[in-house]
Amino acid sequence: MKVLHSVHPEDFKNYHTQQIRDRFLIDKLVQPGALNCVYTHYDRMIVGAASPADNRLELPNYANLRADYFLQRREIGIINVAGDGEVIADGKAYALKKLDCLYIGKGVESVTFTSADPSSPAVFYLLSAPAHASYPTTLVSNDEVVKVNAGSTAMANERVINKYIHAEGIKSCQLVMGLTILANGSVWNTMPSHVHDRRMEAYFYFDLPEGQKIFHYMGEGHETRHILLDNYDAVVSPPWSIHSGSGTSSYSFIWGMAGENLDYTDMDALAITDIR
Numbered sequence: 637m638k639v640l641h642s643v644h645p646e647d648f649k650n651y652h653t654q655q656i657r658d659r660f661l662i663d664k665l666v667q668p669g670a671l672n673c674v675y676t677h678y679d680r681m682i683v684g685a686a687s688p689a690d691n692r693l694e695l696p697n698y699a700n701l702r703a704d705y706f707l708q709r710r711e712i713g714i715i716n717v718a719g720d721g722e723v724i725a726d727g728k729a730y731a732l733k734k735l736d737c738l739y740i741g742k743g744v745e746s747v748t749f750t751s752a753d754p755s756s757p758a759v760f761y762l763l764s765a766p767a768h769a770s771y772p773t774t775l776v777s778n779d780e781v782v783k784v785n786a787g788s789t790a791m792a793n794e795r796v797i798n799k800y801i802h803a804e805g806i807k808s809c810q811l812v813m814g815l816t817i818l819a820n821g822s823v824w825n826t827m828p829s830h831v832h833d834r835r836m837e838a839y840f841y842f843d844l845p846e847g848q849k850i851f852h853y854m855g856e857g858h859e860t861r862h863i864l865l866d867n868y869d870a871v872v873s874p875p876w877s878i879h880s881g882s883g884t885s886s887y888s889f890i891w892g893m894a895g896e897n898l899d900y901t902d903m904d905a906l907a908i909t910d911i912r
């Protein structure tokens with residue numbers, strides 16, 4: 637499993653384009669018929685994707701983990717962003733339509749992924765953090781999840797925030813996870829920007845039309861840089877970094893965090909006029 641190491645904010649100021657991409661970009665995650673994971677040293681979050689074709693994919697026991705099985709000391713959040721699929725956790729099957737979320741707790745030994753129709757395969761985005769207690773495996777569909785309206789058309793940031801795994805939602809040890817859908821014509825996410833020193837974050841962009849790009853902004857609020865992303869690219873955000881994006885089209889993205897707490901609202905906002 638590929639490893640991403642942590643970066644100091646003073647060093648980041650000197651990074652050129654390729655260094656930023658090498659240190660923070662997680663691309664080529666989604667590959668037909670394959671499961672890929674990247675181990676980050678930001679709160680030891682593993683970022684992955686499973687896209688079964690006509691095959692069954694298994695969450696592997698990576699050598700990096702030195703564990704008996706993947707979830708021996710970990711929990712995982714799974715969101716499907718494409719065709720209908722199924723996840724089987726220790727023999728129990730869960731059907732996930734697009735935008736449904738499954739949490740699987742520490743101690744589940746076998747996790748497998750399949751697509752209902754190989755011509756319209758599921759794409760399961762995966763986030764896994766270390767866990768020290770076992771919480772029940774829980775499926776929450778997009779129909780039943782808590783939705784929060786944010787932004788406005790005038791600011792080109794009208795969007796719906798869907799919160800799945802957090803202090804008042806699906807119970808977890810440290811994983812916080814959800815997804816945000818931009819309204820047609822809105823292109824700005826997470827603007828005004830914020831940081832949360834107590835948690836890292838990873839963004840995974842999807843439903844970006846072919847030929848379009850995401851400008852994802854990162855860095856300390858007074859020292860920002862950008863990185864250009866494609867559909868199905870993920871990017872890690874260190875605790876000292878803003879994480880905001882604008883697209884050349886509307887899009888959606890999955891956000892996920894791990895760290896000190898499960899409080900979604902524990903954020904320090906920056907005034908738009910203070911961003912440099």
Ligand SMILES: O=C[C@H](O)[C@@H](O)CC(=O)C(=O)O
Nearest residue numbers: 795797816825826827837891
């Ligand atoms: O810490 C929370 C995350 O950055 C996201 O939930 C923000 C987001 O989805 C948005 O404003 O659109």
Ligand SMILES: [Zn+2]
Nearest residue numbers: 830832837879
């Ligand atoms: Zn955030």
